[in-house]
Amino acid sequence: MKRTELVVSSLIVVALMICKFLLPKPLLFSPLVSTIVTILIGCAFLVIFILTVKGKPIERRIVFLVVGIALVFPFFMKVELPIRISPEVQQVYDKMSSLPAGSKVLAAFDYDPPSAPELQPMADAFMKYAFEHDFKVIMMGLWPQGPQQANQSVEAAWAYNPQWMPDSADEKVYGVDYVNLGFQSGNEFVILRMGESFKSMFPADLYYTAYDSVPLLKNIHNFSNIDWGVNFSAGKPGTVEWVQIAVDRHNLPMSAGNTAVQAPMAYPYLNAGQLIGLMGGMAGAAEFEKLTGHTGKAITFLLSQTYAHVAVILFILIGNVAFFLNKKEKK
């Protein structure tokens, strides 16, 4: 059995590698192919429905396969989706767009690569907007991987407008227009100490330059010198800690971008006015991209997420219909 599995798996790998090199790039399905794929996925659900109703529930590997197909194939489809802006994302944008050029913005990158598919598009769109509108951006991370994610968003901004790169005409100068303070351990205690002095927690930036030697940081002592804060958060420490310390104790006006799983926890702070807007998950990121005009991965991936949501809803419906039919039969 193991030998067969090995052979089949090897064949799949070889086939995929061949596809990787032979298929046209970018690979896009025609509307006809997209429709056929969608119909086939629909047919798969019909079969699953019939089997489940007959009392033969499918095993989890089939569920995984169907979800996998529903997630992967939409990557190759080109469908324009209407994106409606939710009030909480609009709030973030309104706050950001009210800031004049030169505003000092603190961006806390409190996430790591697993959450990047949801949070990186928000961070990228934010960084492009910030550079476009000449904000002074101070980046930092309460998660060890945060500063690297921050650097990735700077690289995304460079890719969008190469004029912002070092030695270009409209160069965004490191240390003057933006700075990366790096990571500091200590979770919420870092925010607590930053309330008194940024320098006490970040004596040097990511590149070992002393705090006082960075021109941008010359006049920034603590939160009272920051015009707006934005937190991209995937857990603890994250938005909750920033609100409880930086917002409540030090009156920092702050917005947040959260993963979809975590976003419900931030709603109480949104409604109480402690947070100025909230971007939740991929949908929030797509809305933010649309508002800033910087179309990125979130809008591209939204179709895939739409298919996945529909797939999960169908699984719930099938499970429940079968449950009720079986219940009736038993009666």
Add this chain to the structure above:
Amino acid sequence: MRREIPIAITFIVGVVFAVSYFIPREPFSEFESQFGDWFGIIAAFAIWLGAMNLMKISIVKIGRKSPDYFYSILIIVSFLMIVFFGFFEGYKGIYADPQFSYRDAGTGFNWIYEYIYSSLSATMFALLAFFVASASYRAFRARNLEATLLLISAFFVMFGRVPIGDMLTGWLPDGYTMSGWANWIMSVPNTAGQRAIMIGIALGLVSTSLRIILGLERSYLGGE
């Protein structure tokens, strides 16, 4: 003394933090800063405790040739590899002109981060989509009124959070489309529930902290 000293430290630090919230001036503000620094230092060094434990257990497993000891070899090799790149390039970066960080694009550390670590951990997170589907197929049943209400909210939120919801209900007046319902569910019933749980947690937190500060709860020291 093994118990008394930690209890005394807990009491002093707990009281200082509580008092400094109300008395902003020195010496309390200074104590708060100092204790915060200590916490940061302890938290940073604590990682070594874990890393050394992981190494010790992995080496013992290899030595004993326990079942699946191959994974222990993988752990040690991966650990040493990332440590090597971090130290090696961190060292190079400090003495380079201009200085660079070992996390910068183009370094080996960053390559491992972007192409191995990111992909692996993103894959693990992505499994959630598959598990959500399998759990919803197997277990999300409208067994009673509460479960039915939960299912209906899930239906609205899942449809409302992606454009298809509005495409299907676009003919309804503004605010009554799927996204409108989803927003309402998230901002009203969800927030109400979250607030109730948060108040409960906060009170639990006050009660547990008080027990710890007063030395009534000692379970965190091992035993009761």
Add this chain to the structure above:
Amino acid sequence: MLKKLYALAPFTVLSLILFSLFFLSITPIAIAQDSTDIIIEPATETVDDAFIEAQKPLAPTSVAAIDLDNDGGGAVLITWDLSVDDVEGGKVKEYLIMRSASAEGPFEERGNATLGIGRFTDNQAEVGEPYYYQVVASNFARSNGDYSWKAVGTSQTIGPVSSSAQWFNSDRTWVLVWMLLVCGAIIFYIWKAKSGKKIYIRKIAGIEEVENAVGRATEMGKSIYYVPGINDMDDVQTLASMSILGRVARIAAENNTRIDVPVSRSLVMVTAHEMVKEAYSKAGCPDLFQDDQVRYLTDDQFGYAAAIDGLFVREKPAAIFLIGAFFAESLIMAETGNSIGAIQIAGTAMPAQLPFFVAACDYTLIGEELFAASAYLSREPKLLGSLKGQDFGKALFLLAIIIGMIMTLFGVDWLSKMFIVR
């Protein structure tokens, strides 16, 4: 060794498939960047005195400086009315805040504020030292990071003002009142419980099942896994989890069943190690405890989830406890546990993860049940008393919410304001 490698081959191949899928899926959306030529516009302005004079913005007015209230000293708040030239495309680029120890100067820059903003906090004032301030509206052009020219409009000098430290933050008076009430109630009920008063606590189904779960593992001759969440010891959920671990480990030790505690934080590892060791001692079998029962895996959220999943699949424990603070990894662990047929008891106060646990586990401790569990298990008066104190706090806040809501409906908001925290 080779056999081991061969056994691993299918997994390696599967991983390769996943990698290939990943590469394949990202290929079509990778967008090639065209190189863009850089065109530098030649400077056209001629900078002379007349030009500078013409670019000079009008100074800000009504400058005021006051000592910031309710702080530890060292902060002065400077406010001003914006310059008339502070308009879109106007002559003000930023405001500079200048400070001096004497009214005559010399003044040095203490900070800057962006246009449209009329306040700045000077955080670096010495307590008790008198200072004089000026606010300067500044217009300039920069090239290569240096000023090409600079024209300023300086306000009147204001001062002297000195900062002072306060002995009490009056913004937090009501917080102190509520804190004393709640803490007082908790201490009162602990004292009352200690003096022998019986306290009722309702049944918690998940906790009732602990013994059955351990018993099942004993019967099957398999181990128990206890996962204490992914937060550190500074999270009260982890603390609650540690208390429950002590109980579960003791029952396991009494039944001579192995309990494994893989953790994701070093400090949790140290505490869990002590808890389990102590539990074995109390059960009268300290020799059975092995060091590798409590082990650190990784701080990384999904690395931890992957390691736990691997352990579950390879070792197939009969009972799994997922008790503590969990985030997105909750369902990944719980579904894997479900797939191997283990009896699962979960507990968390993370509202977003509760539905996942309810779907995939046999029993779930919801929110506060987690905190009540250690009191429930130990039946210790001091713990039960503190639960009662918590209930008092809850009743107090519930009452305040209802009354506050009614009052706010009638436009009276003084009660709501008592709960504002600054």
